[in-house]
Amino acid sequence: MIGKTRLSEEQLSENFADLHPAFSRDEAVSDASKCLFCFDAPCMRACPTGIDVPKFIRQILHDDPASAAETILDENILGGSCARACPTEVLCEGACVDRTLLNAPVQIGRLQRYATDYAALNNLRFFAPGSATGKSVAIIGSGPAGLACGFALRRSGHAVTMFEARDIPGGLNTHGISAYKISTEFSLSEIEPILEMGIDLHLDHYVDANELARLRQEYDAVLVAVGLGSTSRLNIPGEDMEGVVESLDFIFQTHTGPLVNCEVGDQVLVLGAGNTAADVATQAVRLGASSVTMAYRRTDREMSAFAYEYELCKADGIEFRWRVQPIEFVETNGKLSGVRMQRVELVGEGREAHLEPVTGSEFVLPCDMAIKALGQIPVLELIGETGLDPGALKLDDRGTTSVDGLFIGGDCTHTGAEIVDAVQDGKMAAAGIDAYLRGNS
Amino acid sequence: MSNLRSKPDISANLAGIKSPNPFWLASAPPTNSGYQISRAFEAGWGGAVWKTLGHEPIVNVSSRYGALDYDGRKMVGFNNIELITDRTLETNLKEVRQVKRDFPNHAVVVSLMVESTREAWHDIVKRTEDTGCDGLELNFGCPHGMSERGMGSAVGQVPEYTKMVTEWVKEVAQTPVLVKLTPNVTDITQPGRAAREGGADGVSLINTINSIIGVDLDTLAPIPQVDGKGSHGGYCGPAVKPIALNMVQKLASDSSFGIPISGIGGVQAWQDAIEFMLLGATNVQVCTAVMHYGFRIVEHLTSGLENWMRDKGFQTLDDFVGKTVASVGNWNTLNLGYKVVAEIDQSKCIHCGLCYIACEDGAHQSIAKSLMSEEDYPSHGSAARLTSAGREYLAGAGDGYVNRYEIKQETCVGCNLCSIVCPADGCITMIEKESTIPRMTWTEYQEGMASGTMDPIPPPDHV
Numbered sequence: 001m002i003g004k005t006r007l008s009e010e011q012l013s014e015n016f017a018d019l020h021p022a023f024s025r026d027e028a029v030s031d032a033s034k035c036l037f038c039f040d041a042p043c044m045r046a047c048p049t050g051i052d053v054p055k056f057i058r059q060i061l062h063d064d065p066a067s068a069a070e071t072i073l074d075e076n077i078l079g080g081s082c083a084r085a086c087p088t089e090v091l092c093e094g095a096c097v098d099r100t101l102l103n104a105p106v107q108i109g110r111l112q113r114y115a116t117d118y119a120a121l122n123n124l125r126f127f128a129p130g131s132a133t134g135k136s137v138a139i140i141g142s143g144p145a146g147l148a149c150g151f152a153l154r155r156s157g158h159a160v161t162m163f164e165a166r167d168i169p170g171g172l173n174t175h176g177i178s179a180y181k182i183s184t185e186f187s188l189s190e191i192e193p194i195l196e197m198g199i200d201l202h203l204d205h206y207v208d209a210n211e212l213a214r215l216r217q218e219y220d221a222v223l224v225a226v227g228l229g230s231t232s233r234l235n236i237p238g239e240d241m242e243g244v245v246e247s248l249d250f251i252f253q254t255h256t257g258p259l260v261n262c263e264v265g266d267q268v269l270v271l272g273a274g275n276t277a278a279d280v281a282t283q284a285v286r287l288g289a290s291s292v293t294m295a296y297r298r299t300d301r302e303m304s305a306f307a308y309e310y311e312l313c314k315a316d317g318i319e320f321r322w323r324v325q326p327i328e329f330v331e332t333n334g335k336l337s338g339v340r341m342q343r344v345e346l347v348g349e350g351r352e353a354h355l356e357p358v359t360g361s362e363f364v365l366p367c368d369m370a371i372k373a374l375g376q377i378p379v380l381e382l383i384g385e386t387g388l389d390p391g392a393l394k395l396d397d398r399g400t401t402s403v404d405g406l407f408i409g410g411d412c413t414h415t416g417a418e419i420v421d422a423v424q425d426g427k428m429a430a431a432g433i434d435a436y437l438r439g440n441s
Numbered sequence: 442m443s444n445l446r447s448k449p450d451i452s453a454n455l456a457g458i459k460s461p462n463p464f465w466l467a468s469a470p471p472t473n474s475g476y477q478i479s480r481a482f483e484a485g486w487g488g489a490v491w492k493t494l495g496h497e498p499i500v501n502v503s504s505r506y507g508a509l510d511y512d513g514r515k516m517v518g519f520n521n522i523e524l525i526t527d528r529t530l531e532t533n534l535k536e537v538r539q540v541k542r543d544f545p546n547h548a549v550v551v552s553l554m555v556e557s558t559r560e561a562w563h564d565i566v567k568r569t570e571d572t573g574c575d576g577l578e579l580n581f582g583c584p585h586g587m588s589e590r591g592m593g594s595a596v597g598q599v600p601e602y603t604k605m606v607t608e609w610v611k612e613v614a615q616t617p618v619l620v621k622l623t624p625n626v627t628d629i630t631q632p633g634r635a636a637r638e639g640g641a642d643g644v645s646l647i648n649t650i651n652s653i654i655g656v657d658l659d660t661l662a663p664i665p666q667v668d669g670k671g672s673h674g675g676y677c678g679p680a681v682k683p684i685a686l687n688m689v690q691k692l693a694s695d696s697s698f699g700i701p702i703s704g705i706g707g708v709q710a711w712q713d714a715i716e717f718m719l720l721g722a723t724n725v726q727v728c729t730a731v732m733h734y735g736f737r738i739v740e741h742l743t744s745g746l747e748n749w750m751r752d753k754g755f756q757t758l759d760d761f762v763g764k765t766v767a768s769v770g771n772w773n774t775l776n777l778g779y780k781v782v783a784e785i786d787q788s789k790c791i792h793c794g795l796c797y798i799a800c801e802d803g804a805h806q807s808i809a810k811s812l813m814s815e816e817d818y819p820s821h822g823s824a825a826r827l828t829s830a831g832r833e834y835l836a837g838a839g840d841g842y843v844n845r846y847e848i849k850q851e852t853c854v855g856c857n858l859c860s861i862v863c864p865a866d867g868c869i870t871m872i873e874k875e876s877t878i879p880r881m882t883w884t885e886y887q888e889g890m891a892s893g894t895m896d897p898i899p900p901p902d903h904v
Binding site (some may be wrong): 029030032033035037038039040041042043044045046061062087088090094095096097098099100101103104105301302303304305306307308350351 | 512513514760792793794795797798810821822824825827828829830831832835836837838839840842843844848864865
């Protein structure tokens, strides 16, 4: 049954320890020496923020981790978070030519962490605000997109005011990533230098449509970077029953309180097979669930979790049920006791294959906790309230919208991507805002 | 039929000093004592040159060694400010005698260095040979510490002194005498000839090169530091091999030289040893590699040499010693009508672009870059194609493209640079092409131009 984890504090801290421990200097230099210093480097091209990977690795190799950190943070101010949580196997490391040469890539993520940790540990600062332009920008949302945008705008000399609905900054970066990838403390420490650039942050400050209208009057430009909201509803019976939880709430608890207070079921069923599903499944195991099953309508060939996350799930002993979909949450004595599932047949090829329910194939998967990880809906009610059409809002890759002075970026412009994508979105929006404020958009 | 072949004979004979194989330990810290040399012989070394003896033990400083590390590789180069033996002559000679008794078939050579008087040299030569050692090596090479006292390279840098001291030694020596030469000279043939004229039975080279290995960027003190100060030291290790090979070849090809050579300088792998021998050395001496890894390296030096000899069909060392000496000549004897161009095997290319940027910025702008379609992507191993979340990720691809590199053979000057920087084995090779220039040397070209029978060769087509 659902309750506080039964694992000891020691066991929990072991389970939630860094997935990839930090490199020592010897490890960093040894791995850095495998970097070929490619020309027009594939790793750099594969990085959404365009970090000059060969350059920062060379700086590590030549014992200059401070310069390496500057190279990274210059392009990606959340380089420390990305070093921990990026799906490097499909980004920089997926492009690394050492995969062909040595059957294994340079461990770029861990090298990036080595450099950014060095800068953090030594409290190094590399950037200063630009000379004041007299222009002011309001940023709604303090997640990766908002932070990256605010940082870039401060470097350009614009005044930045940031509004955050929660009581801590960072958005999903702070409370939405498994704690063994990014800890709350780390996320907050990485945000500190950004705020030091002179960002006026208002916490516990939800912006509604009326206020948005007012902000558009008061500020020269406004960025909406409010991220994703609740998980998509399944719209099946029993969905609001006790024991049915949302993936982000499940992750959130590991960031807001001590791990010993986290709640987990004994038999956990995860609905969905994306990267968030993989995160909650492995987290449920680490919180002490005795069995965790992932159920997905399609198969492991179509699942949207990266191969690496899938391997992590398998290593954590998670079971998989393919080609099944939930049709009802089953109640016993007022509590969740299982999920009625139905087999489906895939008609067609790949992710476009049509799902054909198999009649009479229903069965109940027993569980005392069901976690919905089915993708989240962009928080666009804010925009919706303004009467604007959320669907047709974003006009270009610099966050420009059809509304004069209103910009948009980050997860709320799509259905969710990586931190690194949000950072790049924020950077691009800052470029768009800067051009707009200087009158040459 | 099995492929088992008999082992070649790798016994060596340098100026009458015989050893079961051509691998000797050079006079240096690994040959400081009977204990070490006994262990080395047990490990398989063919000979050893005892760390230089003098009449009185010297006093060393602390620290003494420094290293040149390169991009994560330790000890690519090495230097030291250690002096000759710091043990008494009596102790050393007692141990030489014991080692020779225990290992009668191994070469025990003793390095000597004393003040430059006939009496001093006569005395130490007699006392040393009384141990039953197989030969003597005169240390005219040490560039630090002893040279300031009129010994070591102070002798080796002046051919007249080299000849004179060698003569003194030869007046009393009963065993073969090798003269160890310093590379800290402009022309190695001068001290080489002087040694021969003095009666030396052979030479060994190179001793260490004068050097400062580095500066500590925290303390700003030189490395190695002694109470914050440093001194010029002797440089050795893998990085000095090319300098040593050149000097060995110079002497081996000098018609007025003509005595055996023991090659020294950066031997770490079997290939290094063979290169020394092809360029004229009868055997090799090793120090730095042993200081790095210990005596056991002789096992793979030996196996590598034997395997190579079998592959090449050489039965004895004499079959190949000096075989490359005559192939080295002055630049103006080279054939201007010979042409190679680079060729990239696309199936082996990993798309690192190192060839391209090296040629573009560092050489002759003769590699073309274009975008490759995924269909053209080589069929590397499975690791190069990774499937994740239903998508395939190609190593070498980024931002939606893969670079394809191709040699512009019409402008390629055949410099080798791309094939040198390419990390993928066998990907870039140099292919012989027909040249538009007829077979001729630079000298013949000059003569042809002067006599009006030849037109100037047009410069290469660069961008």
